[in-house]
Amino acid sequence: MDDNTKSFLQYIFEIVESVERRAQTPNISCANCGITYAEFKKSGKLGCQNCYTAFRTPISQALKSIHGTNVYKGKIPQGQADKYKDMIIKRELTENRVLLKKAVEAEEFEQAAKYRDIINDLQEKINAGQSTQPSEQR
């Protein structure tokens, strides 16, 4: 695990916590390594590969919140936030591509279409982030 991964997780963990203040998350634990969601929050580290899947719901809630709003503008310098946002989007993109592939393989085309839409959406976000437009007003 390199420094990038660590700060990525720490960032996620911070967001997760802020989301949690709004919506109570039940205490989930990873079936594989036994780490609880509370422990993950405390350390900011995942116990194993399966943890990401186990804590997927609260993490994806957190991800949704940063896609939608700029909750972290005050806490993280704009440049940093964009950098992490980009990392998170890219990671989500990778994850959704895997899910898409699985859905296609399982011939669940309705699901596949959903993932394809998510991927398109994420890709647009990346493209938007790479342009030099500083503000989006909609």
Ligand SMILES: [Zn+2]
């Ligand atoms: Zn685990």
